[in-house]
């Protein structure tokens with residue numbers, strides 16, 4: 001149980017999470033200053049910690065350098081600023097004055113004001129029940145120009161060395177894991193695109209360079225925000241490292257009142273594997289709206305039909321999907337307005353009457369009649385210039401009066417910060433969901449911002465934050481009014497993967513790249529922070545739509561079955577043999593799904609080279625092992641696959657082989673793997689703990 005205490009004498013707050021402790025104090029000048037983050041200590045033990053600052057004789061560094069809880073620019077603070085302000089009289093920066101605090105259960109709020117200028121600052125800390133996560137955010141009130149307002153600064157203990165784990169990527173190659181030594185100075189990961197972005201993802205993990213998948217201390221920080229963001233890791237020659245993260249971007253000025261998004265920090269022992277499992281638990285229990293649910297097997301029509309959507313075509317796909325064991329049928333792009341290609345129709349959210357002469361109802365009813373839920377693709381924040389909406393409201397898009405309106409994918413961005421635009425979007429989405437019994441929205445966002453202006457509005461910069469807030473508010477409102485509605489977040493694949501969108505969606509479309517081989521790496525990077533329960537993965541056709549690679553169907557299924565399984569191929573054209581295999585694998589997935597979606601993930605062999613990749617999920621008495629081998633090499637030695645997360649003293653039945661293994665042997669020596677011969681070989685093994693009585 002989380003416990004938060006305050007020691008008056010030393011003006012120190014101690015936050016005890018499930019198995020770790022975080023502490024900070026007020027320094028002589030009232031600035032909130034970091035004390036400790038690491039393995040659990042009692043408040044009394046924290047009181048014994050000496051305060052380490054820079055030596056007094058170093059006249060070039062502030063003694064508290066790198067220790068600020070929210071590094072405010074000003075005075076002798078030269079560290080990466082988390083808070084930069086400018087007041088009406090020209091005064092820059094902040095002088096802290098503590099005004100009080102409040103502890104309410106798992107939540108701490110500490111209040112400050114500037115000593116002279118009109119600004120109040122509240123630092124918030126919250127420990128979600130049963131976790132080691134510390135959620136932090138900052139609130140600003142008063143009158144100032146806020147040049148930068150990060151959610152928090154995180155000071156790490158002095159380590160022998162520092163290494164960063166993060167993901168990089170691009171469209172159709174998102175979440176590529178990197179582990180790099182931290183350079184001195186500032187390392188910045190960011191998005192200036194108005195969306196989370198494919199190129200970086202708003203989290204970092206830091207270790208001392210010695211952590212492995214199974215051993216070592218790992219510090220992680222993740223931002224819950226789906227607009228532009230910055231995360232800066234600063235390594236100083238004085239030996240310290242800190243992380244500052246928040247929304248916004250250089251040059252965009254905010255005005256109070258302002259509440260930053262949550263930034264979550266997590267200290268773990270047990271290597272990168274334990275860190276990921278702790279993040280997954282947090283996301284499942286405290287971020288996703290319906291933690292207890294199992295996500296259904298879905299079918300999505302995009303790769304099968306592209307823009308060639310017809311009622312008859314969708315019905316045929318739906319009938320076939322139902323016969324395979326699919327539970328949710330999703331009609332993708334191409335059903336509305338003049339949307340027969342990417343050139344037109346976005347914004348005209350009424351059904352295309354040539355394609356659906358009797359409206360959507362017959363298809364929705366047919367899908368429901370087949371025992372499936374009905375889902376539909378939408379891209380509410382976008383408009384094609386060739387649309388009735390744009391012809392009627394050319395001023396609704398982000399633009400500057402005398403500038404070009406740059407198109408990407410032949411579309412422009414609607415300004416959701418405008419209340420009339422947000423109200424319009426609510427109107428048609430509410431009707432679409434309510435009138436047609438839509439169970440699921442695939443909510444897409446297929447381009448970043450550009451020319452982000454709002455002519456006529458005195459404070460145009462606020463659109464950067466308020467667009468994202470308006471999208472959140474709209475999702476929240478739709479969910480509240482339609483409790484059965486579930487949402488998949490998508491932004492050209494994985495351009496909007498973050499804790500902010502996960503708080504109001506049920507799963508994420510991980511990547512437009514459905515090539516099973518590429519997916520192993522994408523899913524590996526995704527799994528560093530985000531759980532399989534929210535990782536949507538489809539089985540599609542050969543050759544692959546994006547990569548043109550052909551891979552056996554069994555391998556494609558086995559890769560997608562490690563997340564939320566979907567099918568996205570042209571199943572009407574599949575052979576009887578493929579359909580039989582699909583039926584079998586979907587049934588298998590529905591059996592193992594609780595373990596995959598709710599279990600603890602162990603990454604046994606990460607993707608590297610063309611060798612064996614293996615992962616394992618464990619939930620209660622059941623465990624599922626996935627093993628994939630891209631290529632065989634003549635006479636290459638093999639070794640058993642050492643498992644994890646099992647009980648040494650128990651025995652486990654491998655349902656496939658009928659063999660019973662001792663937990664100790666599986667953990668110490670391993671599971672002998674018998675993969676089919678040839679390249680792209682894969683297997684899924686289920687192990688069930690045997691009753692020992």
Ligand code: GLA
Nearest residue numbers: 302332333490491492493512
């Ligand atoms: C984006 C999505 C795809 C598909 C298309 C439709 O690229 O990521 O899955 O929905 O849009 O235009």
